[in-house]
Amino acid sequence: MTPGDDEARIRAALAEAHREDRTPAFDSVWTAAEGGRPVRRPARRWIALSAGLAAAAAVAVWMVTRPPPATGWHPTGTRWVGPTDFLLQTPDLVTLRTLPPLDPAADPLANPPPARRGLP
Amino acid sequence: MAPRDLEQQIAALHPASFAWALACTRWNSTEAEEVLQSVYLSILEGRSRFDGRSTFKTWLFSVVRNMAARARRRHWLTSRVPWRLGGAEPDPDPLDALASRQRGDRIRRALGQLPARQREVLDLVFFHEMSVEDAASVMGVGLGTARTHYHRGKLRLLELLGSEDLR
Numbered sequence: 001m002t003p004g005d006d007e008a009r010i011r012a013a014l015a016e017a018h019r020e021d022r023t024p025a026f027d028s029v030w031t032a033a034e035g036g037r038p039v040r041r042p043a044r045r046w047i048a049l050s051a052g053l054a055a056a057a058a059v060a061v062w063m064v065t066r067p068p069p070a071t072g073w074h075p076t077g078t079r080w081v082g083p084t085d086f087l088l089q090t091p092d093l094v095t096l097r098t099l100p101p102l103d104p105a106a107d108p109l110a111n112p113p114p115a116r117r118g119l120p
Numbered sequence: 121m122a123p124r125d126l127e128q129q130i131a132a133l134h135p136a137s138f139a140w141a142l143a144c145t146r147w148n149s150t151e152a153e154e155v156l157q158s159v160y161l162s163i164l165e166g167r168s169r170f171d172g173r174s175t176f177k178t179w180l181f182s183v184v185r186n187m188a189a190r191a192r193r194r195h196w197l198t199s200r201v202p203w204r205l206g207g208a209e210p211d212p213d214p215l216d217a218l219a220s221r222q223r224g225d226r227i228r229r230a231l232g233q234l235p236a237r238q239r240e241v242l243d244l245v246f247f248h249e250m251s252v253e254d255a256a257s258v259m260g261v262g263l264g265t266a267r268t269h270y271h272r273g274k275l276r277l278l279e280l281l282g283s284e285d286l287r
Contacts, residue, residue, distance in 0.1 A: 006278055007246070013281060014247040017147070017227045018139050024153050026134040030127065033160035 121170060129176050130160065136248060140181050143243040144188035144236075147228050151195075155188045162187065174257055178250070181258040185240070230280035238273030241266055 104110060121129075130137075137159070141152035159180075162168040168183045170176060231239050237259060244255035256266035 006274060009281065010242060010274060010277055011246045013227045013230075013277065014243060016224050017231055018142070018247055020224055021135075021139050021142055022149060023135045023138040024156075026131045029134070029153065029157050030131070030160055033157050033164055036161060036165075 126163070126170075130163070130180065133177055133180055136177070137180060137184055140243065140248060141184050141188060143231075143240060143247075144185055145191070146232050151191060152188075155184060155191050158191070159183050159187045175254070177248075178254050178257050181244070181248070182260065185258060185260075227281070230277060233280055234273055234276055235269075237261070237265075237269045238276060241269045242273045242277060245270060 134156075138152060138156055141155045141159075142149065145151040145155060159168070162183065170179050173179075174182075231242075234242070240259055241252070241255045244250045244258055245252060250258070252266050252270055253263055255270070256263045259266060261269075
């Protein structure tokens with residue numbers, strides 16, 4: 001099939017698509033336009049849409065500007081305890097919680113050793 | 121241009137303008153008439169003015185196309201509003217409404233499957249006998265872009281039409 005054939009087919013297709021066009025009378029369309037009364041969507045819908053958008057904007061502003069929740073309050077259930085935590089409760093835990101007492105005499109920081117002589 | 125001359129020129133192009141409006145609205149005749157009425161109102165009110173930089177037909181078609189695009193955006197928006205207030209008329213798919221009718225329906229359905237710009241350039245060139253340059257001007261795109269849509273549209277439409285004999 002040649003490009004000319006293809007174009008003829010498309011031309012025929014477009015003619016066929018437009019064959020049933022029912023063109024309204026020019027005068028009726030022109031007169032309606034002159035009267036300034038084109039078929040338009042009811043304004044009520046736009047008013048409702050605007051009101052909805054304004055309400056959504058107000059809610060968004062309120063959510064952004066509202067004061068933060070009072071501190072000191074914690075939601076319940078936020079402290080999670082693992083089911084195996086009891087394994088950490090060993091008898092040695094008591095001894096590990098306090099530091100063992102040290103002999104002050106043996107503290108090298110409290111009693112530094114005397115400086116050695118003869119050395120640079 | 122004198123108002124009387126303007127009206128005469130518009131009247132002479134009225135059938136072609138309506139056909140073009142149909143192509144821009146996917147053959148929704150109610151919407152096409154609305155679009156045309158809005159176009160005429162826009163011209164009468166001086167919001168659309170012919171500046172002589174193109175032919176009158178090219179200019180008028182570009183106004184029709186812009187108005188159809190605006191109507192399409194408006195319909196797109198209102199069809200997504202979750203509530204419908206009084207007076208909302210049913211907005212059936214024009215292609216579905218025409219279903220099961222002859223060959224013209226199948227062709228319109230095939231055309232409806234094309235992207236808008238491909239459909240528009242084919243309609244302007246093959247039905248309205250415009251050059252691709254003028255079609256580009258009507259569509260508000262560059263010549264190269266219009267040529268691309270033209271070639272892709274031809275291939276796609278031929279593919280969609282299949283072996284149907286149209287002559």
